[in-house]
Amino acid sequence: MASELKKVAIVGSGNWGSTIAKIVGSNVLSNPKFDKQVKLYVYEEIVDGKKLTEIINTQHENVKYLPGHKLPENVVAIPDVLEVAHDADVIIFVVPHQFMPNTCKPLIGKLKKDAFGVSLCKGFYINPKGDVDLISNMVRNLLGLECLVVMGANIASEVASGQFCEATIGSRNKSHGLLLKEVLQTDYFRIVVSEDVEVVEACGALKNIVAIGAGFCDGLNFGDNTKAAVIRLGLMEVMKFCDRFYQKHEHRTFFESCGVADLVTTCYGGRNRRVAEAYARCLGQKTIPELETELLNGQKLQGPEAAQEVNHLLRSKNMENDFPLLTAIHRICSGEQPVTSLIDNLRNHPEHL
């Protein structure tokens, strides 16, 4: 009987990974379908002279990435990703997307055949053919796993504090979608399952780029109208991007938590916005990576990398002019144009022609 219990593993223990560990660790304790132990992959580092895994396993708190929130004691921190995932039935990937390829490599060919993956990573990657692809496709192609996604308006510290919010699971497999909902849903973290897997995921990746634009507006002291225009044009570009690249989808998916709600929360409360504001305020005196290090204590931005990945795609398809906001944000992040020129790129936006 015990071997039939579903094992849930979590790969990644940053701000969101630790929050998810708090939720999953608690949910499995009260659900007879699941094994009570949740293994958590921790990218090992030394914090105040001690290994982070040891701190988590003794103090039950990720003091670096989610300070002030206790993790359930059945969450066990492990520095070896294969040990975490090899016997799991549900493998939740929640590392900054740029680290996914290297994190997944040790797992190739070593996972349970009927396990499924779940990506909470917001970003894209360049696949072996040189094309820009969804992170869930990396999990599918590299690891041979079915892969669901979870995206939503979920600033980790607020979720960890139990403040009400929503999220969207993207899954075409109904039973896996519902099983995952049992793993994640709480009375304050409410979840809708959508079959529009690609759009759910792309919304999560693209909104980080728009949030950089919102942060630039804040740092340049533009008012609420300008920021609202940037957010709206961002939404239109996100929708156009999905129309161009993920043709079969429902309009309502953009109004799930993964869509408008995540766009709004990230443009007001996210790390991408915060670092972009600081970049605009210092008018190029510091780079975005320098400010990321200075302000985020090891947490990682996803927006600048996603902007570069998207630009790689748009440039290869000669579509940069159709996406002026996404293109301008990439050019500012990469130092090709000054932050003060952001709005000039939007005056003749295709939405206004």
Ligand SMILES: NC(=O)c1ccc[n+]([C@@H]2O[C@H](COP(=O)([O-])OP(=O)(O)OC[C@H]3O[C@@H](n4cnc5c(N)ncnc54)[C@H](O)[C@@H]3O)[C@@H](O)[C@H]2O)c1
């Ligand atoms: N934090 C949020 O509010 C939030 C909410 C929803 C989704 N997400 C998404 O979740 C994903 C993970 O973000 P996070 O907030 O949990 O992480 P984070 O940015 O808080 O932390 C960075 C993590 O990366 C790890 N790391 C550093 N170098 C590494 C390496 N070379 N290889 C592997 N890991 C390394 C660190 O140990 C740490 O766990 C991102 O795609 C993010 O967009 C974040």
Ligand SMILES: O=P(O)(O)OC[C@H](O)CO
């Ligand atoms: O802090 P950010 O900008 O990485 O955004 C966090 C989450 O993605 C919000 O849903």
